[in-house]
Amino acid sequence: MFPADLPLRYQFLLRTYRWRRAEAVPAARLTRPVAEARVALVTSAGFVAPGDAPFDLELKGGDASFRTIAGDTALDALTMHHKSDAYDPAPIAADHNVAFPLERLRALADAGAIGEVAPRHLSFMGSITRPERLIEEFAPAAATLLEGDGVDIALLVPV
Numbered sequence: 001m002f003p004a005d006l007p008l009r010y011q012f013l014l015r016t017y018r019w020r021r022a023e024a025v026p027a028a029r030l031t032r033p034v035a036e037a038r039v040a041l042v043t044s045a046g047f048v049a050p051g052d053a054p055f056d057l058e059l060k061g062g063d064a065s066f067r068t069i070a071g072d073t074a075l076d077a078l079t080m081h082h083k084s085d086a087y088d089p090a091p092i093a094a095d096h097n098v099a100f101p102l103e104r105l106r107a108l109a110d111a112g113a114i115g116e117v118a119p120r121h122l123s124f125m126g127s128i129t130r131p132e133r134l135i136e137e138f139a140p141a142a143a144t145l146l147e148g149d150g151v152d153i154a155l156l157v158p159v
Helices: 010-015 091-092 102-110 132-148
Strands: 038-043 066-070 120-124 153-157
Touching: 038 102, 038 132, 066 132, 120 132
Parallel strands: 038 120, 038 153
Antiparallel strands: 066 120
């Protein structure tokens, strides 16, 4: 059922975790061509811009808050604060575009494939095992922020 190289503690967690069901939400329809759309990134890599508070790695159930990252931020200025050890962070450390492809998004805008890069992007910390605050508080706040920025497309980049 699980990959052979998955550590036993994760096999146990996956077998005993109280999975939740979420009601399907209809997707929003794009109201303009992609070549005219404003696009934002939403990552769960736990990236934090210089001067912003890191995610709380000790918070039971995970830190469900998010951080904003300006669209003109240099990727090498970001630091990663993620509590999960269930993945290899080396590829992300070597190239932040793996989990936050801002440079790729800028290239798409320069090529005219998308309208423009949003002024702000969002970073969450993954490994949120108690998602109530995420669902009730932070996800709606994130959606409101992106809507306020005139974002047409949010690309979700899970880690």
